[in-house]
Amino acid sequence: MERPVHALRVLVKAFLFFVLLNLLFAWFDPPIGKLTAYNWLWPGRLRFPYADSPGYYSLGYNVPVIEDFDAMFGAHILSAGPKPADEFRVFLLGDSATWGGHVAPEDMLAEQFNRLGLTSCDGRKIKAYDLGYPWPSLLRDVLILDYANQYQPDMVIWLVTLHSFEKKSADREFLVPHAERMAEVIAEHQLVLPKVYSGQAEPAFWDKTILGQRERLKKLILNQAYGWMWSATGIDNANGLSKDHPAFPQDALADVSYFDYQSPNDSQALTRSLMFDIIRVGREIAGDAPLVVINEPIFIISGQNRDLRYNHVYPRWAYDAYRQSLADWMNAQGDPYYDTWNALPVSEFSNDMSHRDPQGEKRFADLLSPILQDFSCP
Amino acid sequence: MLAWAITAPPEARGLRSNWPGLAVLCGAILLVAFSKSLPWTRDFFPASASLVLAGGALAVFVGLAVGLSFIKTQSRLLLGVAALGILAIFIFLKSPGLSERLLTFIGDWRGRTLDDSAAFNIAWLGYSYIAFRLLHTLRDRQSGVLPAVGLAEYVNYAIFFPSFTAGPIDRLERFVKDLRAPLPLKNDDWLFAGQRLAAGLFKKFFVADLLALVSITDALVGQARSPGWLWLELCAYSFRIYFDFSGYTDIAIGMARLMRVRLPENFAAPFLKPNLAQFWSAWHITLTQWFRAYFFNPFTRSLRTSKLVLPTWLIILLTQVGTMLLIGLWHGLTWNFALWGLWHGLGLFLQNRWSEFLRLRFPDLGAGRAARAFFRVTGVLLTFAYFTLGLVFFALSMPQLSFAALMKLFGMS
Numbered sequence: 001m002e003r004p005v006h007a008l009r010v011l012v013k014a015f016l017f018f019v020l021l022n023l024l025f026a027w028f029d030p031p032i033g034k035l036t037a038y039n040w041l042w043p044g045r046l047r048f049p050y051a052d053s054p055g056y057y058s059l060g061y062n063v064p065v066i067e068d069f070d071a072m073f074g075a076h077i078l079s080a081g082p083k084p085a086d087e088f089r090v091f092l093l094g095d096s097a098t099w100g101g102h103v104a105p106e107d108m109l110a111e112q113f114n115r116l117g118l119t120s121c122d123g124r125k126i127k128a129y130d131l132g133y134p135w136p137s138l139l140r141d142v143l144i145l146d147y148a149n150q151y152q153p154d155m156v157i158w159l160v161t162l163h164s165f166e167k168k169s170a171d172r173e174f175l176v177p178h179a180e181r182m183a184e185v186i187a188e189h190q191l192v193l194p195k196v197y198s199g200q201a202e203p204a205f206w207d208k209t210i211l212g213q214r215e216r217l218k219k220l221i222l223n224q225a226y227g228w229m230w231s232a233t234g235i236d237n238a239n240g241l242s243k244d245h246p247a248f249p250q251d252a253l254a255d256v257s258y259f260d261y262q263s264p265n266d267s268q269a270l271t272r273s274l275m276f277d278i279i280r281v282g283r284e285i286a287g288d289a290p291l292v293v294i295n296e297p298i299f300i301i302s303g304q305n306r307d308l309r310y311n312h313v314y315p316r317w318a319y320d321a322y323r324q325s326l327a328d329w330m331n332a333q334g335d336p337y338y339d340t341w342n343a344l345p346v347s348e349f350s351n352d353m354s355h356r357d358p359q360g361e362k363r364f365a366d367l368l369s370p371i372l373q374d375f376s377c378p
Numbered sequence: 379m380l381a382w383a384i385t386a387p388p389e390a391r392g393l394r395s396n397w398p399g400l401a402v403l404c405g406a407i408l409l410v411a412f413s414k415s416l417p418w419t420r421d422f423f424p425a426s427a428s429l430v431l432a433g434g435a436l437a438v439f440v441g442l443a444v445g446l447s448f449i450k451t452q453s454r455l456l457l458g459v460a461a462l463g464i465l466a467i468f469i470f471l472k473s474p475g476l477s478e479r480l481l482t483f484i485g486d487w488r489g490r491t492l493d494d495s496a497a498f499n500i501a502w503l504g505y506s507y508i509a510f511r512l513l514h515t516l517r518d519r520q521s522g523v524l525p526a527v528g529l530a531e532y533v534n535y536a537i538f539f540p541s542f543t544a545g546p547i548d549r550l551e552r553f554v555k556d557l558r559a560p561l562p563l564k565n566d567d568w569l570f571a572g573q574r575l576a577a578g579l580f581k582k583f584f585v586a587d588l589l590a591l592v593s594i595t596d597a598l599v600g601q602a603r604s605p606g607w608l609w610l611e612l613c614a615y616s617f618r619i620y621f622d623f624s625g626y627t628d629i630a631i632g633m634a635r636l637m638r639v640r641l642p643e644n645f646a647a648p649f650l651k652p653n654l655a656q657f658w659s660a661w662h663i664t665l666t667q668w669f670r671a672y673f674f675n676p677f678t679r680s681l682r683t684s685k686l687v688l689p690t691w692l693i694i695l696l697t698q699v700g701t702m703l704l705i706g707l708w709h710g711l712t713w714n715f716a717l718w719g720l721w722h723g724l725g726l727f728l729q730n731r732w733s734e735f736l737r738l739r740f741p742d743l744g745a746g747r748a749a750r751a752f753f754r755v756t757g758v759l760l761t762f763a764y765f766t767l768g769l770v771f772f773a774l775s776m777p778q779l780s781f782a783a784l785m786k787l788f789g790m791s
Binding site for chain 1: 565568569572587588590591592597598601602603607610611
């Protein structure tokens with residue numbers, strides 16, 4: 001005779017099973033980010049998954065998975081397979097300007113390089129990979145490079161700006177999920193960080209359960225689902241849907257303050273606070289691959305108060321002090337450094353936050369191509 | 379309340395037996411109106427009409443209901459006017475142009491711009507379903523088959539919480555039977571309800587919502603890289619609406635069962651049906667039954683018995699297209715929903731004629747087991763393809779976009 005099923009028992013068993021599943025999940029911490037349909041069911045992305053304002057329905061068919069480098073790299077074309085023997089591999093590190101905040105994937109800097117068809121002296125094809133990620137955070141860039149090293153770069157180009165070197169508590173958003181690895185990197189390379197970075201707590205046991213990870217799990221699933229749309233449309237950025245952009249205001253306020261720094265008298269305090277030493281860590285992680293630092297172009301206004309500010313972000317005194325001290329530091333370290341701060345006209349920016357438009361990306365790639373060529377010929 | 383007062387026979391309209399229902403209803407309306415003025419409830423309730431407005435409306439409703447309760451018999455005129463009133467509200471709410479005008483009017487009246495008044499939500503959650511439940515009672519009262527029910531029973535039927543937003547559209551006489559003699563809630567019923575709820579939640583919030591990410595939209599018509607991708611997105615939409623709607627139905631049926639009411643089924647494996655007629659008997663069953671009872675059958679009868687003798691094929695064409703056109707417009711008064719209804723009306727007509735042709739010319743066709751299986755599989759695939767292709771009208775907002783999508787799907791653009 002068939003045993004009757006009791007609803008209450010089913011409920012209790014389901015609850016216990018769910019609790020057990022949560023505990024096992026937290027205990028084993030399975031690397032589910034490695035499960036990916038990219039690079040076999042749909043093509044890998046040309047840049048990391050990211051959306052400006054991530055909602056459930058994304059106009060750019062994209063969702064950020066920065067909490068999980070396995071998923072982030074798993075979606076990237078970089079992880080498609082072993083490095084071809086005839087490839088000279090270049091990684092581009094940086095913030096939203098490198099990621100291509102306002103351009104379609106085919107227009108971003110890395111693809112502009114690839115379109116130039118450059119080859120190294122030994123005949124290898126120079127292939128650039130976009131490893132940029134929006135919001136300037138050098139510590140996050142270092143962690144990305146640390147992970148990306150397994151993909152054997154031949155050269156690393158690190159695009160920076162003043163904002164990249166500031167200490168920022170907002171970095172925690174990127175760093176907390178990677179606190180464990182970050183602590184190891186800091187210890188390995190004896191990096192001394194400002195107080196704002198101290199106390200990067202590792203996730204608690206509760207945070208590792210399915211319930212605690214529900215937001216991350218949701219994003220991982222969405223990231224996979226959006227692979228279909230990436231494949232179907234080739235779109236990964238809502239801000240890149242339009243190739244045109246308006247002309248931006250050329251005036252700035254008559255204010256010379258820069259965050260906590262009020263006037264040119266604070267220039268020394270400002271430069272002392274900048275975290276140049278992270279460049280050293282990047283260089284050490286890159287190992288044999290040369291690491292080239294580029295001070296990226298900024299949007300320079302030509303209207304009112306242009307004598308006080310370069311744009312609404314940077315007052316002249318602060319940016320000049322930064323450029324000088326970065327040049328001095330790079331010179332002292334003997335590391336390759338190029339300053340392209342004023343290389344592009346305002347018309348080739350897609351907004352006043354120094355994001356380049358497709359023409360700007362092309363011009364910038366043309367400008368940097370001799371550097372790639374130089375470093376690909378030992 | 380008004381619809382009840384109009385449809386209830388005199389013996390069911392006594393104040394003595396209905397005052398508890400009336401008190402609960404008035405209390406609920408006043409509670410919502412009051413809630414707006416309480417600082418700690420502002421976040422929980424939408425901006426609603428002011429207390430004065432609510433109180434005034436309540437007084438009018440109660441006055442009308444009490445007044446109507448003195449009417450000894452329901453005249454056909456009154457029932458007809460009530461049905462037209464319900465349809466008029468339906469037309470206003472379902473027509474984007476008219477609802478925008480109404481919105482502007484309300485905005486002007488309240489001294490706000492259109493943008494501000496958008497917050498004054500004109501959408502009436504679940505009205506498509508409420509309207510059809512009420513129309514059913516009005517029509518059945520006209521036919522004299524509606525059972526006598528009290529106010530509380532009638533309101534429970536019209537706005538029954540589990541089926542309030544997305545059906546199924548039950549019938550009053552069936553619903554009231556469960557209300558008066560609630561079904562037992564034993565072990566197996568808990569299991570049944572639990573299974574339906576779990577299945578519904580999974581179908582709606584995992585499968586359908588995930589498919590929604592990859593389903594066809596206005597933007598995707600231009601963005602899809604190839605016809606193949608557009609076909610896939612269209613198929614995704616097909617499965618999405620099935621899982622979405624049947625998921626909601628599962629949830630409604632499961633919840634209702636816990637409340638000791640058995641709601642009717644709305645889906646019966648529609649994507650496995652071998653022809654369009656069977657598909658429509660298995661898709662949104664309660665809506666098609668509603669239209670069959672209150673439009674298709676009476677319309678067919680009237681055409682068959684009219685003095686003007688029409689050929690059978692024309693009667694079938696008119697009734698199929700007319701019914702499906704109305705089903706399309708039930709979803710919204712737009713050209714695209716009309717085209718979607720037309721698509722299905724013509725599909726049903728063609729399928730009817732084709733079946734008839736085969737039956738007369740090739741009576742032995744599909745007699746063998748293998749042939750039957752072949753026709754069944756082919757029929758299932760063709761029915762799915764026809765339904766899915768028709769979704770270019772349902773899923774997209776404008777005819778131009780739908781035709782552009784059709785061109786692209788067939789590699790013509």
